[in-house]
Amino acid sequence: xxxxxxxxxxxxxxxxxxxxxxxRFVYYLxxxxxxxxxxxxxxxxxxxxxxxxxxxxKRYFNKSGSQMPICPICADDNRDNSLLxxxxxxxxxxxxxxxxxxxxxxxxxxxxxxxxxxxxxxRIRIKELMAKVKKNQDSIKEIILAMNANAEGENTxxxxxxxxxxxxxxxxxxxxxxxxxxxxxxxxxxxxxNALLHRTK
Amino acid sequence: xxxxxxxxxxxxxxxxxxxxxxxRFVYYLxxxxxxxxxxxxxxxxxxxxxxxxxxxxKRYFNKSGSQMPICPICADDNRDNSLLxxxxxxxxxxxxxxxxxxxxxxxxxxxxxxxxxxxxxxRIRIKELMAKVKKNQDSIKEIILAMNANAEGENTxxxxxxxxxxxxxxxxxxxxxxxxxxxxxxxxxxxxxNALLHRTK
Amino acid sequence: xxxxxxxxxxxxxxxxxxxxxxxRFVYYLxxxxxxxxxxxxxxxxxxxxxxxxxxxxKRYFNKSGSQMPICPICADDNRDNSLLxxxxxxxxxxxxxxxxxxxxxxxxxxxxxxxxxxxxxxRIRIKELMAKVKKNQDSIKEIILAMNANAEGENTxxxxxxxxxxxxxxxxxxxxxxxxxxxxxxxxxxxxxNALLHRTK
Amino acid sequence: xxxxxxxxxxxxxxxxxxxxxxxRFVYYLxxxxxxxxxxxxxxxxxxxxxxxxxxxxKRYFNKSGSQMPICPICADDNRDNSLLxxxxxxxxxxxxxxxxxxxxxxxxxxxxxxxxxxxxxxRIRIKELMAKVKKNQDSIKEIILAMNANAEGENTxxxxxxxxxxxxxxxxxxxxxxxxxxxxxxxxxxxxxNALLHRTK
Numbered sequence: 001x002x003x004x005x006x007x008x009x010x011x012x013x014x015x016x017x018x019x020x021x022x023x024r025f026v027y028y029l030x031x032x033x034x035x036x037x038x039x040x041x042x043x044x045x046x047x048x049x050x051x052x053x054x055x056x057x058k059r060y061f062n063k064s065g066s067q068m069p070i071c072p073i074c075a076d077d078n079r080d081n082s083l084l085x086x087x088x089x090x091x092x093x094x095x096x097x098x099x100x101x102x103x104x105x106x107x108x109x110x111x112x113x114x115x116x117x118x119x120x121x122x123r124i125r126i127k128e129l130m131a132k133v134k135k136n137q138d139s140i141k142e143i144i145l146a147m148n149a150n151a152e153g154e155n156t157x158x159x160x161x162x163x164x165x166x167x168x169x170x171x172x173x174x175x176x177x178x179x180x181x182x183x184x185x186x187x188x189x190x191x192x193x194n195a196l197l198h199r200t201k
Numbered sequence: 202x203x204x205x206x207x208x209x210x211x212x213x214x215x216x217x218x219x220x221x222x223x224x225r226f227v228y229y230l231x232x233x234x235x236x237x238x239x240x241x242x243x244x245x246x247x248x249x250x251x252x253x254x255x256x257x258x259k260r261y262f263n264k265s266g267s268q269m270p271i272c273p274i275c276a277d278d279n280r281d282n283s284l285l286x287x288x289x290x291x292x293x294x295x296x297x298x299x300x301x302x303x304x305x306x307x308x309x310x311x312x313x314x315x316x317x318x319x320x321x322x323x324r325i326r327i328k329e330l331m332a333k334v335k336k337n338q339d340s341i342k343e344i345i346l347a348m349n350a351n352a353e354g355e356n357t358x359x360x361x362x363x364x365x366x367x368x369x370x371x372x373x374x375x376x377x378x379x380x381x382x383x384x385x386x387x388x389x390x391x392x393x394x395n396a397l398l399h400r401t402k
Numbered sequence: 403x404x405x406x407x408x409x410x411x412x413x414x415x416x417x418x419x420x421x422x423x424x425x426r427f428v429y430y431l432x433x434x435x436x437x438x439x440x441x442x443x444x445x446x447x448x449x450x451x452x453x454x455x456x457x458x459x460k461r462y463f464n465k466s467g468s469q470m471p472i473c474p475i476c477a478d479d480n481r482d483n484s485l486l487x488x489x490x491x492x493x494x495x496x497x498x499x500x501x502x503x504x505x506x507x508x509x510x511x512x513x514x515x516x517x518x519x520x521x522x523x524x525r526i527r528i529k530e531l532m533a534k535v536k537k538n539q540d541s542i543k544e545i546i547l548a549m550n551a552n553a554e555g556e557n558t559x560x561x562x563x564x565x566x567x568x569x570x571x572x573x574x575x576x577x578x579x580x581x582x583x584x585x586x587x588x589x590x591x592x593x594x595x596n597a598l599l600h601r602t603k
Numbered sequence: 604x605x606x607x608x609x610x611x612x613x614x615x616x617x618x619x620x621x622x623x624x625x626x627r628f629v630y631y632l633x634x635x636x637x638x639x640x641x642x643x644x645x646x647x648x649x650x651x652x653x654x655x656x657x658x659x660x661k662r663y664f665n666k667s668g669s670q671m672p673i674c675p676i677c678a679d680d681n682r683d684n685s686l687l688x689x690x691x692x693x694x695x696x697x698x699x700x701x702x703x704x705x706x707x708x709x710x711x712x713x714x715x716x717x718x719x720x721x722x723x724x725x726r727i728r729i730k731e732l733m734a735k736v737k738k739n740q741d742s743i744k745e746i747i748l749a750m751n752a753n754a755e756g757e758n759t760x761x762x763x764x765x766x767x768x769x770x771x772x773x774x775x776x777x778x779x780x781x782x783x784x785x786x787x788x789x790x791x792x793x794x795x796x797n798a799l800l801h802r803t804k
C-alpha cells in the first residue's frame with residue numbers, strides 16, 4: 001500500500017471521518033509546505049509527550065512541567081469531595097466545567113455501553129471506577145451519573161448502578177426537561193413530565 | 202388566474218408548504234376521483250360546522266351534538282383549578298395532555314411573540330388571557346408559562362409576566378434540562394446548570 | 403371520528419405530508435375566518451369543475467370556456483408531430499416546457515414503475531399510451547423517454563420499450579451528464595462517462 | 604497554549620473540520636496507545652518523503668523507488684496526446700480515471716476561482732498550465748475543461764479560456780445533463796435543454 005493510501009486509512013478511523021474525507025486530509029497535507037507538516041508532526045509528538053492521564057479522574061491534561069500525574073481539578077482541595085460526577089468522555093467533562101456550577105470531582109468513564117455489550121470492561125473504565133469509589137467511600141455522599149440522554153446512556157446508568165450498588169452510596173441522574181431550542185409540540189412525554197415536575201417558580 | 206394556480210396559491214399559504222409542494226397538492230387532487238374530492242370538501246365544511254372554539258381555553262374541539270361552547274377539559278370540575286398552563290398552540294396542548302401528568306386547566310395563546318413585535322395583541326390572545334385570569338383570580342394559585350425553549354418563547358414569557366403582573370399570581374416556567382436524545386457535549390451551559398440543579402435522586 | 407381527525411387523515415394522504423403536519427393544516431384552517439375557508443372550498447370545487455384532462459396527452463388543463471377536451475399544446479398544429487416525449491407527471495411536463503427548447507408533443511404517464519411492480523397498468527397509463535402511439539404510428543419518428551434518472555425511471559423505461567416494441571418506433575432517453583451544481587469528485591462513473599462523451603466543443 | 608489546544612487548532616484547519624471535531628481528533632489520539640500514534644506520525648512522514656508531485660500534471664503520486672518526477676499516467680506513451688483534461692483537484696482526477704473511459708492526459712489545476720478573485724495565480728496553477736500547454740502546443744488538439752458544474756467552475760472556465768486563447772487550441776466542456784439520481788421536476792432549464800440535446804438514441 002502506498003503512503004497516500006496508508007495515511008488515508010489511518011484518517012478513516014478518526015471519529016466521524018469516512019474514506020473520502022480521509023483522502024481529502026491526505027491531499028490537504030500534501031499541498032502544505034514542509035514547515036506546516038513538520039509543525040503538525042511536532043504537535044502530535046508533543047501531545048503524547050506533554051499530556052498525562054490523571055490517575056484520579058482519568059482525564060487527559062497538560063502536565064506543564066510537573067511530573068505529578070494528578071490533574072489540577074483532582075488536586076484542588078477546595079472542591080466538594082462529597083460529590084462525584086461520572087461523565088462519558090473528556091469533552092463532556094469540558095462541557096460541564098464550562099457551565100460553571102458544579103463544584104465536586106469528576107470521573108471520565110471513557111465511553112458508554114451499547115445495549116447487549118458483552119465486554120463492558122473493554123468499553124468503559126468500570127474497574128478503575130470501582131477502585132476510585134472504594135478509595136473514597138467515606139467521603140462520597142452522591143454519585144452523579146451524567147450520561148447522555150439516550151438509550152446507550154441509560155444502559156450505562158443501569159450497569160454502573162448495578163456494579164456499584166454494594167458501595168451503598170446514593171446515585172443521582174441529570175434532570176430531564178426542555179433543552180434550549182426544543183419545542184413543546186415535539187417533546188416526548190417523559191421530557192414534558194419532567195419539565196412540568198421541575199418547573200421553576 | 203386559472204383554478205390550478207388559484208388553489209396552488211392557497212395551499213402555498215399552508216404552514217410549511219412552498220409553491221412546488223402546493224402544485225403537487227393540486228395535481229394530487231386532480232388525480233383523485235370525484236368521490237374522494239367530495240369527501241375532502243365535505244370534511245372541510247364539517248370541520249368548520251362541527252368544531253367550536255372553547256370560550257374558556259380558546260382551543261378547538263368537536264362539539265359532538267352539544268351547543269355548549271366549553272371544551273370537555275374546561276368543563277371537567279375534577280381538574281385542579283389552582284393551576285393555569287399557558288401554551289402557544291393547540292398542538293402544544295395536545296403534547297402536554299398526552300404526557301398525562303398535568304391535571305390543571307389550559308389557555309391556548311394562539312402563537313408566540315417574535316422579538317420587537319409591535320402589535321402583540323394581533324399575534325397572541327393577550328386580551329382574552331387577561332380576561333380569563335381576572336375572572337379566575339381567586340382560584341388560580343400558579344400560572345405555568347409553558348413556552349417553547351427558544352428566543353420567541355422567552356420573549357413571550359417576559360411579555361406575559363409584565364402584562365399580568367398586577368394580578369399578583371406567581372408564575373412558573375417549564376424546567377430546563379436534557380431533552381431525550383440530547384448529549385452532554387453539545388448541551389449549552391444553561392441546560393447543563395439546570396440538569397444539575399434538578400438532578401433526580 | 404371527529405372532524406379534526408377526519409380531515410387530518412385526508413391531509414395525511416397528501417404527497418409528502420405526515421400526521422403531524424396534517425394536524426397543523428387542520429388547525430391552520432380552524433384559525434382562518436369563514437371567508438378564507440369558503441374561498442378554499444370554492445377553489446377546490448372549481449378545480450374539478452373547470453379543469454379537464456386532455457384526451458391526447460392526459461395532462462390537466464384549464465378548459466377556459468371551451469368544452470373541447472384537448473389541451474392547447476396538443477391542439478397546436480405548429481408543433482413537431484414526429485416527436486413524442488413521455489414524462490412521468492404533470493410537474494415534469496411543466497419543467498420541460500419551461501426549459502423551452504422542446505417543440506414536439508407530450509404524453510403524461512401518470513407516475514413511474516417501482517421495481518417488481520405486479521400491476522403496471524394500475525400505476526401508469528400504459529394502455530392509453532399504447533392507444534396514443536398506435537393512433538399516431540405514421541407520424542411519430544422518435545419516442546423520447548424522459549424519465550427520472552433513478553432506478554424507478556430506468557425500470558419504467560425498460561417496461562415501456564418492451565411494451566411498445568412492436569410499434570417499430572425508435573426510442574431515445576434524456577442525456578446523462580453533470581447536472582447544474584454537481585461536482586466531479588462526487589459524480590458516479592456513468593455520469594462522468596456521459597459528460598465526457600457529450601462534451602460541448 | 605498547551606499541546607491539546609495546539610493540535611486542535613491544526614486539525615481545525617483540515618478541510619471540513621470545525622473546532623469541536625478537531626478536539627475529538629485530539630482526544631482520539633490521546634486514547635490510542637503509543638504504537639498507533641507512532642504509526643500515524645510515521646505515515647505522515649512517509650507521505651512527504653515518498654510522494655512526489657508530477658512535474659507534468661502536478662498530481663501527487665507514490666514514487667515507489669524511482670526518482671523520476673513524472674507520474675505513471677504522464678509517463679505512459681500509449682495515452683492519447685491530443686487530449687488534455689484540466690481538473691480542479693487530485694480527487695477529481697481520481698473520479699475521472701475511475702470512470703475509465705478517458706484516455707488522454709491530465710492537468711491538476713489545484714482548485715477553482717471564486718467570482719472576483721483578485722489573485723488567480725495564488726489559487727490555481729495557471730502559470731504552470733500555460734507552460735504545459737505551450738510545451739505541448741503541437742500535439743494537443745483539444746483542451747477539456749472538466750470543472751465542477753457550479754458558478755466557481757464556470758468562472759474558472761472563462762478565466763482559462765481567456766488566458767490560453769492565444770494558444771489557438773479548441774476548448775470543450777463536460778456535457779450537462781441529468782446526473783444519476785436527479786428528477787426532471789427539479790432540474791433547471793439548462794440541464795433539461797442539454798439532456799434533450801444529448802439524448803441517447
